[in-house]
Amino acid sequence: MDTAYAYSVLMSIKHGLLALLAPGPKYGYQLKAEFEAATGSAWPLNIGQVYSTLQRLEKGGQIEADGVPDDDGRVVYALTPSGRAELADWFGSPIAQESRPRDELAIKLAMAVSTPGVEAREVVQAQRSQAMSSLQSLTRLKVTVPEEDLARVMVIDSLIFAVEAEVSWLDRCEARLRKARTTQTPEKEAVQ
Amino acid sequence: MDTAYAYSVLMSIKHGLLALLAPGPKYGYQLKAEFEAATGSAWPLNIGQVYSTLQRLEKGGQIEADGVPDDDGRVVYALTPSGRAELADWFGSPIAQESRPRDELAIKLAMAVSTPGVEAREVVQAQRSQAMSSLQSLTRLKVTVPEEDLARVMVIDSLIFAVEAEVSWLDRCEARLRKARTTQTPEKEAVQ
DNA sequence: CGACACATGTAACACGTTACATGATTTG
DNA sequence: CAAATCATGTAACGTGTTACATGTGTCG
Numbered sequence: 001m002d003t004a005y006a007y008s009v010l011m012s013i014k015h016g017l018l019a020l021l022a023p024g025p026k027y028g029y030q031l032k033a034e035f036e037a038a039t040g041s042a043w044p045l046n047i048g049q050v051y052s053t054l055q056r057l058e059k060g061g062q063i064e065a066d067g068v069p070d071d072d073g074r075v076v077y078a079l080t081p082s083g084r085a086e087l088a089d090w091f092g093s094p095i096a097q098e099s100r101p102r103d104e105l106a107i108k109l110a111m112a113v114s115t116p117g118v119e120a121r122e123v124v125q126a127q128r129s130q131a132m133s134s135l136q137s138l139t140r141l142k143v144t145v146p147e148e149d150l151a152r153v154m155v156i157d158s159l160i161f162a163v164e165a166e167v168s169w170l171d172r173c174e175a176r177l178r179k180a181r182t183t184q185t186p187e188k189e190a191v192q
Numbered sequence: 193m194d195t196a197y198a199y200s201v202l203m204s205i206k207h208g209l210l211a212l213l214a215p216g217p218k219y220g221y222q223l224k225a226e227f228e229a230a231t232g233s234a235w236p237l238n239i240g241q242v243y244s245t246l247q248r249l250e251k252g253g254q255i256e257a258d259g260v261p262d263d264d265g266r267v268v269y270a271l272t273p274s275g276r277a278e279l280a281d282w283f284g285s286p287i288a289q290e291s292r293p294r295d296e297l298a299i300k301l302a303m304a305v306s307t308p309g310v311e312a313r314e315v316v317q318a319q320r321s322q323a324m325s326s327l328q329s330l331t332r333l334k335v336t337v338p339e340e341d342l343a344r345v346m347v348i349d350s351l352i353f354a355v356e357a358e359v360s361w362l363d364r365c366e367a368r369l370r371k372a373r374t375t376q377t378p379e380k381e382a383v384q
Numbered sequence: 385c386g387a388c389a390c391a392t393g394t395a396a397c398a399c400g401t402t403a404c405a406t407g408a409t410t411t412g
Numbered sequence: 413c414a415a416a417t418c419a420t421g422t423a424a425c426g427t428g429t430t431a432c433a434t435g436t437g438t439c440g
Binding site (some may be wrong): 398 | 414417421426431432434435440
């Protein structure tokens with residue numbers, strides 16, 4: 001293999017489509033619909049992206065067009081053994097911590113505290129109020145989806161948990177910043 | 193602008209480098225070192241990527257090479273007004289919820305529950321034990337960095353908070369799955 | 385000398401994203 | 413008929429990632 005990325009390889013869509021193809025062959029529009037039925041309101045999926053991804057999956061030998069277009073011009077794709085293997089591997093092994101994208105917010109705050117002229121606490125507060133408002137829309141959204149729809153509920157929960165964690169983290173940062181200012185530079189704030 | 197992405201635009205490195213250039217001109221290796229000094233052990237930065245990104249920033253008019261290579265072949269880059277403006281905008285506005293990458297784990301679990309033949313609870317448990325072990329390494333790592341090093345402490349905290357939230361979420365998913373199995377299909381598990 | 389760190393750079397690729405073109409079918 | 417929806421596809425770009433080439437300086 002030449003494609004051995006050490007971390008930060010995003011393949012959510014690819015794997016998601018593979019999973020949707022597991023029960024049986026499907027076509028593009030159907031995949032978009034089913035993908036959004038589960039992860040839906042959270043992460044809409046541009047239809048163009050479905051076809052791009054299908055193309056790349058076919059090129060990679062993980063899926064193949066099921067013969068000719070079906071009854072009415074719809075092109076149906078099916079998993080190949082290779083694709084089925086990759087899917088099994090995806091489900092079978094946990095997602096590595098190192099394979100996750102860099103957290104832009106963490107980087108931003110790290111940079112904010114070490115960049116002169118930037119008030120890190122303002123950054124924290126702006127982010128916090130934004131997080132609180134998304135928390136509200138998420139809880140509003142959650143009551144609209146029935147408990148039985150496991151996939152959707154779980155996805156929304158994951159967003160809620162992530163935002164809540166972000167708020168807690170921001171609060172801790174606030175505390176750290178407050179403490180650092182009062183202990184380190186007691187009267188430096190008077191300057192300028 | 194032609195580049196108006198609606199969501200999922202990753203620009204952590206770009207903005208990170210811009211921030212590092214704010215105090216004054218710097219060269220590639222130095223930027224790598226300083227970037228890792230803050231976000232360090234969490235997200236190492238390939239040196240090649242620094243040069244790629246610098247090149248793209250220069251092409252985009254956000255930075256420019258400071259005349260000739262300095263005393264010893266080192267090429268120093270500085271912010272342009274445009275770059276400074278973009279940086280101010282980055283610090284000044286919160287990171288949008290929609291601009292975050294899709295959570296692969298959430299998608300995976302959503303797919304797991306709707307894919308026949310896949311035991312979602314096994315996926316949950318595998319992920320959970322992996323999360324617990326990364327939580328351990330993170331807490332081990334945290335004690336090695338001094339409290340005064342705000343940036344690094346905050347970055348590690350952000351990882352810890354994220355993993356803790358993941359564990360809580362996984363536990364909730366476990367509960368939901370257990371409940372769904374006992375209420376929905378009481379004896380279906382006997383089949384096959 | 386040989387190994388290693390410092391330093392710059394390029395080429396190639398994978399993935400995500402959108403804009404655009406094209407047609408068939410349905411429906412007010 | 414016109415508009416909306418269904419359906420497929422392509423071209424282009426931005427960002428992240430790595431592998432590789434190249435050279436300098438230092439130190440055992």
